[in-house]
Amino acid sequence: MTPVIEVESISKKYFIAQNSAYYKTLRESLSSFSFLKSKKEFWALRDVTFSMNPGETMGVIGVNGAGKTTLLKILSKITRPTHGKGKINGRVASLLEVGTGFHPELTGKENIYLNGVILGLKKKEIDKNFERIVEFAGVKDFLNTPIKHYSTGMWARLAFSVAAHLEPEILLIDEVLSVGDAEFQKKSLAKMNDLSRSGRTVVFVSHNMAAVRQLCTRCMLLSEGKIKKIGGVNEVIDSYLSFNERENNGTVDLINHSVRKGSLKVKLYKIELRNQNDQMSGIFYLKDDLSIHLFLEAFEPLRSVKIVVEINDSSGERICSMYDSDSGFSLKNVFGKAHVSLALKDIRFCPGRYNISVSVISEILNYKYDSYDEIENAIAFDMENQIVSDRALTRRDGLMFFTPDWHNHNQ
């Protein structure tokens, strides 16, 4: 049997220009020395090799930034690999987003055709499937209405419906099941199931482990651009969950943590991350509250200790240092166990993984202090991918997401 998808040591390098967007302005290029500015290399994918036979459904899982979307973009030819090669045998439809190319001014009917053609269907094929697309989306009465008047739910249903009625041999799907209400999600999952049963080869990127278990015959775990594990669905998901849970269910046991500095007069033995509902979690969304709960034990009476919490992004770049004294807080007369928490309200970090480092030290006198317990990257939290207003927020949009008050002063 010839494989439908065959890729060999595919790598993809991006440049992240320091302190600026990926594109430049002409002025920057022309102004002196800009070409000497260091550009940071970033390997989104490294040496990825795999092949798929007809009829297989491969789930692709991993934390944000592991390279899942980049892999789909390379398979679908949207972007080219830096190294490596591959071969795709069959017609491909990629679904990185539902409703790509929808135009609000055009009617539902017009958008079905436009979206279908953009996704690679021929007009004849759309004609043939038109009735079924409309029925599945349930928008029959609104076909001649411009879709700017559609509700979000109708929009999503129409978009998924067009995509689901593509009849390619190979289907590449990224997180599209997360649209619409629960009822529609169930319906679309069933539709996807049909597709994979009917002999299509599917690559399915998802954070939804239940959906991956239900749909896929094989699974690939990506981590930092490399294939960490590939094989049976349950086996790979289990190893992902345990690998991920250790760091990322929002708590970490530090009693036996070995990589630490300090005299251990005070010992940090547990950290918990909690959201605004006081639930433990390693996953946060924009505008959530993030409380960091620190559990300490002092083994001798101390008049006061000072606590510093730092947040770094996944590349190790420091985002902030928070001294307890900055907030006018200090922990006095400590002996035995203590529980301290700090709450960050309305967090605005862009999607990605963030590491928290904690230092417990003595009061600073003349720039000197005793170190009690310092643990780097003690715990991590993930900011989830998210749609904000009219776009999907990604790490490319920067580190922070702000929604300032805008004013029009011309009136």
Add this chain to the structure above:
Amino acid sequence: MPGYEIKPAKWLSLDLKELWQYRELFWFMAWRDIKVKYKQTLLGFIWVILQPLVLMFIFSLLWTRVMKVGTVDMPYPLFAYSGLIFWGLLSSGISSASESMLANSNIIKKVYFPRIIIPASAIIIALFDFLMTLIVYLIMIFYYDLEPGFLKFTGLLLISVLITSGASFGIGLIIASATIKYRDFRYVMPFFLQTFFFLSPVVYPLSLFSSEPLRLILSLNPLAGAISICRSALSNNAVDWNTAVYGIMMTIFLLIAGLTIFRRMESQYSDLL
């Protein structure tokens, strides 16, 4: 079996077979933009015609009252209008082609297709607008009671349209590539177009300049060739192919340059946008 190979970007490749497979997308993109344009502006059609018409009145007024600096071999309003509609084709082609890539960045980042379809379909919109302005042109020809031979008229018009849209596609491709890489290139555009307008024999005849070398340089402008070819169908002069050939050569050069630059950068677009 259809399919493709995945490999690092090559510097040059114009895959005609693939372009042919995507022909429906090309028409749909053009159809979408025309539809949206004429749907959104209530007076879309009138608006397109009004622009060259108003300019024609202004320049006719200036020509008769202020700056009659040369002689033209046909009624001046007709002379000006014929120049202005070709200028419209060129300038709106250039600006919509060069903006098209940024305007469609959401599709480019999510779906694969030959990227050249986007600027190419932008030219179709400019051509569609041109067709609208052509209606007034025909009415004016009847009004002035000119009777150009049908074959000669349409033949020369077609050649002029080909030269103009070819040049505007070529220039549009170059600017589109530049704008993706350097976003502030957009701000150069209005100045560039304005300069281009006054350097083209749109509202004045090329014969205004007596210096032979200067005339030669100005006729390197594809628009100069296109307009003079189109006008010679109305005056009874023969086409001055000796001058026009410079403009045609320039068009071919611009097309090749534009396609080369665009193709060379094509693989980077989804990463840059």
